[in-house]
Amino acid sequence: MSELNKLGLAEARDLLRKGETTSVELTEACLKAIDAADALNSFVHKTPDIALERARAADARLAAGDAPAMCGLPIGIKDLFCTKGVDSQAASNILKGFKPEYESTVSGKLQEAGAVMLGKLNMDEFAMGSSNETSAYGDAISPWRRGGEETPLTPGGSSGGSAAAVAADLCLAATGTDTGGSIRQPAAFTGTVGIKPTYGRCSRWGIVAFASSLDQAGPMTKSVRDAAIMLEAMCGHDAKDSTSVDLAVPNFEAMLTGDIKGKKIGIPREYRMDGMPEEIARLWDDGAEMLKAAGAEIVEISLPHTKYALPAYYVIAPAEASSNLARYDGVRFGHRATLAQGDGITEMYEKTRAEGFGHEVQRRVMVGTYVLSAGFYDAYYNRARRVRTLIKKDFEDVFAAGVDAILTPATPSAAFGLGEMSDADPVKMYLNDVFTVTVNLAGLPGISVPTGLDAQGLPLGLQLIGRPWDEGDLLNTAYALEQSAGFVAKPARWW
């Protein structure tokens, strides 16, 4: 069989169960594709030996009829996940050479479910960025190009390596994490599917922390069905994360009926921003029409505090980051600066952190330090937390009025060129998250589904936001949208 790496999870699983291919064959096809795609800089630590060992074990389980959900399926793991004995450095120089002695709960669950790890994927440093340009490994590059151009484009961020790898068929699927849009924005930029589950669905244990009240892991896949399969394997209660919720995990795939008759879909008027590109507005209208044609009822809704989500996020996320990243002190793990004669422990901290953290990370840690400092804590941090309460209430009111899901654009534009935003002030880059960040602040599940191409042939995605803990229903609505949109475009291979 040719090009097994192009399969999705569901197709590959079915072939494995029918005995028409093996995990070793699938894994070898992916490893070959990865080695031929160094130009994308998506896989930054390759683990072929681990992959083939796990593939052989998976084939043995399949032969014995003891195959769990993801058995034998080769995937990539974002560098933010700690993987035992394998470099895990959150794309930061401060964690260079760090090889954890433990496995993150989510990557461990995937391993238990039989998934085969191919390697670690590029990302923005500490997941802080929207273009994968803050990575210590250098930029990840999108497999997509504008029609007739060779300008290298961003795959989005922070899960840029994951998005590029899935879109370029280097793996069947990948893990991502999402603090303000880091799964959904890169998925939209690369024509892939990405879901951030409800806060508390996936354990955060062993995932390098950025902003703990916002961070969630999720799958990045080639279809909604694949997202359902992989999300189920990632979810579940974990005593090692005190914010992980003890709720039964449904069979998400079984909930994909495509029937959304009578569902009420909200269109929030505040998301129709001034200056929204015509293409994005049309994509959004088309998406609403598709859901309507599938039997859903479309209603206009109001989420009045939307405008304040991004500024609230840029208080809360840096504040939590400044606290979380205090652990990088050059003592217990990672980089320590070379010290001069007479340098004491304070100089060690200051030099280590100046050398180890990149520019964006330093900036966010310092902004966070400022908003938490004496005299400003109430004015910035507590005010932002109050606004967060109001943002969550906006959604609660809409769901209480009977809305089942909310449809919005996933991003304000298609993917931009690498370096095109380098002269812009940091706030301009932050605007990438304008449609996604509300969902993190409210702790809700959100999914990005590719539904069209722009005039230059680049993918565009729509976001669906669901009720808390109702990922199954959300995935089903996304499935109906996917069926109607019929997005099948793939990047033409140039790498």
Next chain:
Amino acid sequence: MSIDQSTAAKVAKLARIKVEEDALPALAEEFNTILGFIEQLNEVDVEGVEPMTSVTPQRLLRRVDEVTDGSQQDKVLANAPDAREGFFAVPKVVE
């Protein structure tokens, strides 16, 4: 609220990040851009609104207070930049 160079230097010190003198003006300017953006939050009426502590209405779960782990000195020290005789080594802290 405008941040001057001395405030920027103070924040860098609090964050334990060494910032060279000549980088302070640009840093202060970036802070001002970001804080200017954050200032919008002052438009919101938050009177009587509780600051969010947990996005899910769940009390933090408590576990039994018992020893479940330990005796992993080698593993704990495995990634240390400088470990000696079973300890983390750091520059002299006490004079």
